[in-house]
Amino acid sequence: DAMVIQNPRYQVTQFGKPVTLSCSQTLNHNVMYWYQQKSSQAPKLLFHYYDKDFNNEADTPDNFQSRRPNTSFCFLDIRSPGLGDAAMYLCATSSGTQETQYFGPGTRLLVL
Amino acid sequence: QKEVEQDPGPLSVPEGAIVSLNCTYSNSAFQYFMWYRQYSRKGPELLMYTYSSGNKEDGRFTAQVDKSSKYISLFIRDSQPSDSATYLCATRDRGSTLGRLYFGRGTQLTVWP
Secondary structure, eight states: OOOEEEEOSEEEEOTTOOEEEEEEESSOOSEEEEEEEOTTSOOEEEEEEETTEEEEOTTSOTTEEEEOSSSSEEEEEESSOOGGGOEEEEEEEESSTTSOOEEOOOEEEEEO | OOSEEEOOOOEEEETTOOEEEEEEEOOTTEEEEEEEEEOTTSOOEEEEEEESSEEEEETTEEEEEETTTTEEEEEESSOOGGGOEEEEEEEEETTOSSOOOEEOOOEEEEEEO
């Protein structure tokens, strides 16, 4: 089945230690999104790629970076995680910015 | 004011009850409306997708949009314990080139047997 896959499902890191979260998709969608979702809160869009074009949300901290080496893969890099970065990180894809977004299962990040 | 407001609940109902979940939004430019279901520690799953005002039915689920009052609803008939999840409403405008979705914070629903 076509799907959005996120690895790892759970990630524990230390305060200030860089961490990379991975997303891959078999849907061949042009657009890939990264969201941050804290407990009992709405998902918050961090940035998205339309093909190789990167779009950063104005309030996304510089600590968060992203890479998309090809259509199938997208990475979220957190350069120096703080305690406030502990959250669920959701990857989503869509065939265009006007189309429905499909979410992966998420990576739950814990910062010690 | 947030773009989308949603009562977080929690909402607890017995099996077989009719559930009503609601959101309000502030931007009259929003034209596409979605409901996502999110099980605990999982990603959101698209449940319903509607355009503009009106009703859309899919099995036990009915999505309703009233653009005049900026009010969106999801009704679940004959609710089941497997419906226990957090339900997120989301919306976006027609002209958005960024595809940004505006989410409510989600309503946590528990259906007990």
